[in-house]
Amino acid sequence: MPYTILIVDDEPALRQMLGEILTQAGYRVRAAGSCTGAMESFMKQIPDAVLLDVMLPDGDGFELFGRLRQKQELPVIFLSARDEDEARLRGLGLGADDYITKPFLPQELLLRLQAVLRRVYRGAKESVSRLGDTEILWDQGMVRRAGQEIPLTAKEFALLRTLWENRGRILTIDVLCAALWPGPLIGYENTLMVHIRRLRSKIEAEPSHPRYLLTVRGLGYRLRREDEI
Amino acid sequence: MRIRSLAKGAVLVAVSAALVTLLTLLGLFGFVYSVSDGGRNWNAPLSEISASLTRQEKGYVFSGEDLLQGRWAMLLDEGGNLVWSFRKPEELPEKYTISDVASFSRWYLEDYPVQCWIREDGLLVVGSPRNSIWKHNLEMDMENMIAIPGWFLGFFLLSLGSVLGFACLAARRWFRQEQQIRDAARSGWINGVSHDIRTPLSVVMGYSAQLEAAPDLSPENHRRAGAIRAQSQTIRDLVNDLNLTMRLDCAMQPLRMEKFMPEVFLRQLAADFLNGGMSDGFEFEILLPETPLPVLQADPFLLRRALNNLLSNCVRHSLPGSSIRLGAENRGKELLFWVEGGPAQSAGSRPVSSCTLEADGGAAHGTGLKLVAQIAAAHGGSARFSFGSSSRCELWLPYRCKGKS
Structure with a gap:
């Protein structure tokens, strides 16, 4: 079941473009051009995430954000033409999941949307994931490879979860350490x-020549996506 | 122009202050002179009163009652005895010693303010009602008397200086307010324009990126879509830089200082740079010292912006396939961030140049590098750029940045 995204922006051309991009990426899309339209659409069916413009013809995106969050705790990404620190900090300070300044590249939007969805709905829509020949059984905290079930330690599980949620992206050693050892x-x-x-010895066929979990020298590690192989 | 109007204002204020001071002093002296008549005559001159008192065979005859106007008078002979009086208060004695005379001639007689007039036949004393006249005996050393004009001039100059100082402060405040109003208008205008550009640019970037990724597009159209996407990104960067550079220019960008470890910051910056696909087609390397760098206090948002600008600049001007290196070094009290790239795309035709950009940038450089210099200056540091067959951009920052805006 694909995620449903509600786009709220007063510019029809941008709504159209975002709709096409998200549809192509496999999302279901609904759109509104005002606060009223957004609330109506929201009440008909609660989406999985909202892309919300800050300046709308009949109100303020920040205010609408509060009303939406009162109804349902769902991920919201602000899409705004305002790039001032104050606006960005206000959006994030209210509890938004991300704040993207216009203009943006479609790929950037998709990646950040995916990251938010993965973070919010972790495990809710995916209990088993595939990494080549390896199956990751999230519910059971283990991996299955060549018919053999290999348990993961708590640190390995947290490490794999963090890498999986950001697969395709380089994660610095600092980010990974922060995920494993707060402080x-x-x-x-x-x-x-x-x-x-x-972890490599559990998920890679040849741990000394990893295909998926790569080292990025001087920076950190990257879990490659299936389509990169 | 501004200096000339400032000078005109200062002259105007000085002349006004001088006039005000002179008029005040003249008024004061005039008033004192008119009410005291030189400090001698309270109502009518004593000489007239004395003239109206004549001695005749039978005694004294006084015809100056009108001149006294509610005052009293008495005449003492050489021995201090009362020989004549007119309306003299009863409580006053009729015999006076030399010390009595010496005392009341300067001060008061039983609290009655009195004036004295020496006559051939004695001393005429004219008294006024109690509490009607204030008397003060003024004596001054001649040296001090001679120094009075100097003191007067000194106080006048001091007053003038104070007035001028206050006027300058007021003028500066006024100029600053004017500047702030102009800056706010400029900022508002640039903000408005850039805001209006952003949404349509999103649509252009979105569709061009979609077209670029479309598999059924001819190579020629693919190249065109790529060019539109790339140029849109350039416009986006320009708009972003323009906004920030203007805010830094007008000191409207607050510095949000934080303490952080330079290595952690730089690794994240590099990871984001690589994750964003900016370095595709280039070899990227990050070089950090083995010894941990001291903690840096700076605005991470601005610093990220500066280094991103240097990296983007490097990508834009280096030949595909060449390497881009990012690093940091401890240089005593300063931290050096550097970005190297090359060989440059037009290395053959590009002259070797080296410069340190001031905060106001330079016409030869784009907004991107000007912004880097501004951010460095806002932190109390500097930016140095050298271009040739390869480029090297350096950002020098004190570890404890105080921040200028």
């Missing part, structure tokens, strides 16, 4: 390397 980030790099090595 000051000093001295965990070597421990992280050990966890990465162990």
